[in-house]
Amino acid sequence: MSANPQHTPYHPRWYRASMPIFWWMRRWIHARFILRELTSIFVAGYALVYLLQLRALGLGPEAYARFLDLLRSPLSISLHGVSLVFVIYHSITWFNLAPRALALRIGDRRVPDKVIAGLNFVAWISISAALAWVTLKG
Amino acid sequence: MAVDSLAGNAAVVAGGEMVTLEVFRYRPEEETEPVYQAYEVPVHKDWVVLDALNHIKDHLDGTLSFRWSCRMGVCGSCGMMVNGDATLTCATFVESLLPGPIRVGPLENFPVVRDLIIEMNDFMEKLESVKPWIIRDEEKSLEDGAYLQTPAQLADFKQFSMCINCLLCYAACPVYGLEPSFTGPAVIALAQRYNLDSRDQGAGERNAILNTDEGIWQCTLVGECSVVCPKDVDPAAAIQRYKVSSTLQWYQKLLMPWSGK
Amino acid sequence: MKTTIEPFWWSLFGAGGTLAALFIPITLIINGLAIPLGWLDAPAYENVLQLARHPLARTYLFLLISLSFYHWAHRFRFTLYDGLQLKHLNLLIAVICYGGATVGTIAAGYTLINL
Known part of the structure; x- marks a missing residue:
């Protein structure tokens, strides 16, 4: 774009705004979107921790005990605390968006979005309760 | 200050309250970078942002350019950014945006031809x-x-x-x-x-x-x-x-x- | 017609996102917080090993871990692409993200087979 405006009646000179690099910091809804996308780091991060725990399990009782000690460190506890916030945010946003992808129908009637999202939350809570119960019992 | 022709209507809020509209101006024959221009507009209970823009056009500054047609959310011509939100100006009440100022710009992500008019x-x-x-x-x-x-x-x-x-x-x-x-x-x-x-x-x-x-x-x-x-x-x-x-x-x-x- | 591989990556992203949303929060609470903080007693080593060796458990763990990695790969790729406007590095980003997830998947398979 030239510095001096050049305008002719049949060839208008358009103004084009460009997106700043950190466009998502300008608006809360966009920042929230980036936060939602960044939950994936914590999802994969915990999957990695879980994998390392399984590896320690495979290496024998001493290695496993050492790993459990590691999990007890203040650093580990705080990282898990932060991660928990993000993975729960992932779950909530994921289930709320599920109706966008699923158009279920029973007979001639579309299943309402709220029902689809609701069923997801019910499944989430049931699975969590079941896993917690199995652990408590074991 | 131009006298508002609608001032006789019962809808005028008592006390002659005014609100500032900061409107995106881009006049390619005059400027390379757009500017925001402030206009003082009376507050009416039943006015939408489009009414305020038409008030500016009719009484304050006839050079302001924008698209509109049906005033009832059907034609899809009057979409603009109002305080950063993409919205139909015929469906956004001024009263809901008080005390202002209300910032009106052209739809984002499109080239601007002039003022509030985008190229589509x-x-x-x-x-x-x-x-x-x-x-x-x-x-x-x-x-x-x-x-x-x-x-x-x-x-x-x-x-x-x-x-x-x-x-x-x-x-x-x-x-x-x-x-x-x-x-x-x-x-x-x-x-x-x-x-x-x-x-x-x-x-x-x-x-x-x-x-x-x-x-x-x-x-x-x-x-x-x-x-x-x-x-x-x-x-x-x-x-x-x-x-x-x-x-x-x-x-x-x-x-x-x-x-x- | 131009073919695109995106449906494949998107299906892994979607499956991983769903599994992670359902299973990871409670797993993290139990393993990462409740047991280390002593709110729950740690189950005996032998019991954990026996449970994890069950074929169904191995399958579940493999899918959860691997698909969580691919979920990250796909999402993070687009976050870099849009969030930092790195579209000129598109190919490099894709190789790092999906490649990383693939390495993680192989590691998960190897670990679980040798459990």
């Missing part, structure tokens, strides 16, 4: 590219009568047919702003409107445009298109469901290459 050829070309009309392998002859459709079949696509091409969804979509090659929300929703129509047989032709990196796969489901849509078209859902059906087709083709679809 990109959208029109994309819309045409997905063939938004009923495509038949073979047209029935007139004697064979009309194509029949049940209410349930109508319900499959009706939501997506409500689009008024107001472009709010494009202004709200950061992906379109970042990647102007993206087909975009309204065009994909309108393509789905025909894909899901029981009378249409053109899904394959449209797939060549939509099932691509510039089409549905560019979308990251920010979801703002559906939030700003004044007609509840829910373009985000149109795109997500298209992703689901394309993915099922992709696996079908992978596992059963002979199925020929």
Whole structure:
């Protein structure tokens, strides 16, 4: 774009705004979107921790005990605390968006979005309760 | 201060309250960079932002340019950014934005021709590219009568047919702003409107445009298109469901290459 | 017609996102917080090993871990692409993200087979 405006009646000179690099910091809804996308780091991060725990399990009782000690460190506890916030945010946003992808129908009637999202939350809570119960019992 | 011709109406808020409108000005023959110009506008209980803009145009500054037509949320001409939100100015009450100032700008992500007027050829070309009309392998002859459709079949696509091409969804979509090659929300929703129509047989032709990196796969489901849509078209859902059906087709083709679809 | 591989990546992203949304929060609470903080007693080593060796458990763990990695790969790729406007590095980003997830998947398979 030239510095001096050049305008002719049949060839208008358009103004084009460009997106700043950190466009998502300008608006809360966009920042929230980036936060939602960044939950994936914590999802994969915990999957990695879980994998390392399984590896320690495979290496024998001493290695496993050492790993459990590691999990007890203040650093580990705080990282898990932060991660928990993000993975729960992932779950909530994921289930709320599920109706966008699923158009279920029973007979001639579309299943309402709220029902689809609701069923997801019910499944989430049931699975969590079941896993917690199995652990408590074991 | 010009006298407001509507001041005799009962709708004037007592005390002659005023609000400041900061309006985006871009006059290509005068300036390279746009500026915001402030106007003092009286507050009326039943005024929408479009009324305030018309007040400016009629009484304060006749050089201000903007598009509008129906004033009732049908024509889709008066979409602008109001305090950063893509909205129809005929459906946004001034009273809900008090005490102001109210910042009015042209729809984001489009080139600006002048003041609040954007250039929308990109959208029109994309819309045409997905063939938004009923495509038949073979047209029935007139004697064979009309194509029949049940209410349930109508319900499959009706939501997506409500689009008024107001472009709010494009202004709200950061992906379109970042990647102007993206087909975009309204065009994909309108393509789905025909894909899901029981009378249409053109899904394959449209797939060549939509099932691509510039089409549905560019979308990251920010979801703002559906939030700003004044007609509840829910373009985000149109795109997500298209992703689901394309993915099922992709696996079908992978596992059963002979199925020929 | 131009073919695209995106449906494949998107299906892994979607499956991983769903599994992670359902299973990771409670797993993290139990393993990462409740047991280390002593709110729950740690189950005996032998019991954990026996449970994890069950074929169904191995399958579940493999899918959860691997698909969580691919979920990250796909999402993070687009976050870099849009959030930092790195579209000129598109190919490099894709290789790092999906490649990383693939390495993680192989590691998960190897660990679980040798459990």
